[in-house]
Amino acid sequence: MKETLKAVLSHIRESVKNTGKGFYVFVGILIIVITWAFINYAQIFITGHGMSGLSDVVPWGLYISFLAFFIGASAGATIIGLLIYGFRQDDYKPMGTRAILLALVCIFGATQFVMADVGVPWRALKVPFLLRNVTSMFFISSTSYFIFMALLSAELYYAIKVTFGIGGEKAKKMAKWLGILAVPFALFVVHTFTGTIFGVVKAREFWNTPLLPIHFITSALASGFAIVILIAIITSKLKKREIVSQKTFNHMGLLLGAFLTATLFLDLTDYLIVLYSGTAEGMETWHILSERYAPLLSLNIIGMIIAIIILMFKKGRTVPGLFISSLLTIVAIMAYRINLISVGQLVPLYPEMGTLHYVPSVPEISVALGIVALMVLLYMIFAKILPMEKTVTGLADKGV
């Protein structure tokens, strides 16, 4: 522990020296966004959650959509660990620690969305420990978030140890097995139960499908992988060197295409069944999807199709193509999450109820943006002060 701390401290000193002006400017912008969000957040707690666009007929909104997205991104990012240690894809190694950090930051941010959403946040802290109801999917998933955070922290710790060359074989073994273990836990516990939160709600026809957890797994893989690709591209640009080779980019593109195809397939079957069902709720769902939510629906479907087409060609699997297709993937999956959560609730539970609507308010959007900015900031700072790959520091060679 002491040894690692010492090495990290000397690494921080070195990296702070090498930090340019642009970094601080960007951090400043992020801090402004976070401060704006925090002011709104405090105001919501003092005045009331009524400042959001939510209502008694649509109780969940933007926060829950973002929660589902970032839990998915966190779960999906762990796949890099499996690729490195399970399938021995050594080309992915420079992205290993970065993916762990991304997963950790995403799961932390996702829990902040829960905190922004609930009415009594300090009481919500009690949930996994003191207040529990084992039949609640919220209890199961929130417990799994805590375990996942601990798992990822341990993984990060050993990955840093390995980067510094401290700890020898034992640290390497731990890094390997934690990296492999995190994947099934992330996909089959963390994100499956997040999907089940909606899947078990029999009151809402659009949610109540056993396909939902599977859908969540594939979309998690796609969104997590897309963010990893974006980080690889942006880091390469900033560091002015290719941190992963062109061959690896090609491989990443193929994998992203595969995950996207699976997600698109499930998306289409989901919509098809809603359309085909002919039940009052199914027809109403389709009505809302195809009219009021048509822009989001087309972003979801067309975005994915364009991304898949780009990734089909070898030329598309180069840096510019990957950049566009990853962005499209993120937008498409975000649109899917918003569609799922909003449209699921916009179908009135009584036909006489009239038309329901939900538009996120400005304070709500600002808090959501603030949490995203917080995630970006945390990632930037930790990627700066922690060693992300061996070649950067060279500390191991110096014998620190």
Place this chain on the structure above:
Amino acid sequence: MDKLTRRQLIKLSALAGAGALLPQQLHAFTQFLEKIPGYQKKPTVVPPPIKGFRFGMVIDLGLCIGCRRCSYGCKLENSVPDTISPPYIMVFETNPRRFTSGHPNLEKFKHKKRLMYTRLRKDKIYMPVQCNHCKDPPCAKVCPTKATYKDADGIVMVNYDKCIGCRYCMAACPYNARRFNWWEPDIPPEKVNPLVPVRPHGVVEKCTFCVHRTRLGDTTRCVEVCPNKARIFGNLNDPDSEVSKLIGSEVNFRLKEGLNTGPQIWYLTQQKRKPMKWYEPLPPPKNVRGVSP
């Protein structure tokens, strides 16, 4: 494996000790947070459930004239602030044709052609809906903190001191029966029923079958104020109670029976008794959040 050194042993036991103490520490911390001014509240005191009772309600749609007195009475009885809209009881006005068609959960209703409408307004039908106090309540199942629970006498209750306001119960309720305190309640003190304390901002509330009255042997407020006696409340465990007899003898349905939640409110569709009098309907709730007129 290497032998543990003394230092490691001390470290490990300290860690284990800290781990064991964590829940208590967290509890103390959250207790401290509860004491923040503005969030202090009296513990919710409700009378204990009566042994051998199972409360249920019957609403005779043939007698309901849609006057909304139940809705207004309920609001006053339960100290519901104006910020909570729609109120606990929603009364839908619809024409019989639309009502019986297109809703899969009312199939049973559709096929019983013996439905008769109120004589007072032939072209309209009224449908009051509220919490159904289900036998297998989806809200209690999904509540992460057991704040929503089913009591021995069949009433689904909310413990406001445990509710974290996650609104999972609202998303899971098939009857739209739950309300969230979106704002700090601004109800004038003279309007607060001393038996029903006001709920703080950030928790979920709903119909309690007037637990503060019914468990002391009284009936609910909505039953009391209904001018045409369309609502009947009683003990389902007692075969001689009016509720049990009506359910046994008349054509009835429950809302969304296909979901198997077992609602404890039955709707009678066969009008045997005539509504006695016409009462001017009270206006429906204005500016319901999230609903366009």
